Amino acid sequence: MKISEIISIYSKKLTGISLTPRLDVEVLISHILNFDDKTKLILSHDKEMSDNDFLEFEKMLNRRLKSVPVAYIINNKEFMGHDFYVDENVLIPRPDTEIVVEDVINTIFNKYNNTEKLNIMDMCIGSGAILLSIARSMLEYSSDFFHQCKFVGVDISKGALEVSSINRERILGSISSYDNIQLLESNLFKSPEFDNMHDMFDIIVSNPPYIPEADIQTLSPDVKNYEPSLALSGGNDGMNFYKEIILESSKYLKNNGLLFFESGHDQADEIKSFMKNNGFVDIYFKKDLQGFNRLVCGKLRK
Structure with missing residues (x-):
């Protein structure tokens, strides 16, 4: 799947669990792909995520679906x-x-x-x-x-x-x-x-x-x-x-x-x-x- 599709599909899965479902998905993707600003994510919307990166994303997403805070999942908070x-x-x-x-x-x-x-x-x-x-x-x-x-x-x-x-x-x-x-x-x-x-x-x-x-x-x-x-x-x-x-x-x-x-x-x-x-x-x-x-x-x- 393209990154834009992943954002769309998995944001919907988080709706009702997170107050900021799209942002949560974007933060997880950016963390996995080592994007340090949102511009890089936007410019990569049409690119496909590798199988290994997608598996890592799914593991993180499943933790978020259990209400684990994003900051704990990526071990980082600005x-x-x-x-x-x-x-x-x-x-x-x-x-x-x-x-x-x-x-x-x-x-x-x-x-x-x-x-x-x-x-x-x-x-x-x-x-x-x-x-x-x-x-x-x-x-x-x-x-x-x-x-x-x-x-x-x-x-x-x-x-x-x-x-x-x-x-x-x-x-x-x-x-x-x-x-x-x-x-x-x-x-x-x-x-x-x-x-x-x-x-x-x-x-x-x-x-x-x-x-x-x-x-x-x-x-x-x-x-x-x-x-x-x-x-x-x-x-x-x-x-x-x-x-x-x-x-x-x-x-x-x-x-x-x-x-x-x-x-x-x-x-x-x-x-x-x-x-x-x-x-x-x-x-x-x-x-x-x-x-x-x-x-x-x-x-x-x-």
Whole structure:
């Protein structure tokens, strides 16, 4: 079959399973044929796919028919212009999270002197999308600036830290020294390593699990059946991790240090209130494209 016919036939098979059936098929084909942009796919519509490539496509398509996310099938998700490795150990990076990353980056370059040594922590690092995107931006600005800063990524999941390690090389390049990027296995701040990190950090950023437990089963099959529940469930009201991070971060942030959160679509006001009651000032929101307050940031006043 020609590629155009494959796209047409198999898009119909995915209808009702995927919200973007044609795009899913195109992404799978492009991955198999190593097309790095859509133009190459369009120019190949009249070409036939080889038998081996078609068999590979069918294997992938059958996984998608079972609601396995495309990002897990091809082990790749674009975020902040970079290709991140992803698998079932980590949450798939979402465009909404780019709002958080962009605000942290803007803060670094507007608030701080770019020659300063900064210490930055990502609590619940997952794939590393947040921390490594920030680090890459700093590296592109100045290698000296990047290397004098310290980055700490924390996760309870060994699998997630393995994914972050893969992405550390993907995003920062194998020629970079990783001495200043520490990946730490810990249940939030409970690791003994934190005993030596009091009043150390200028910035803590987190996209913690924040889905209320009762809402997990209402999520789409590709999320609830395949993305790690460890990275989704935020307890009964979705606020467990926010509250613990807010309370504990006061030990590790410097005076006037900043705490950035990605917020669930309806949790920003509650996060703000809890931050305000626990020593944070100058709290602000940033909205996502749907108009929800997606970012919450506050300054710790000791």
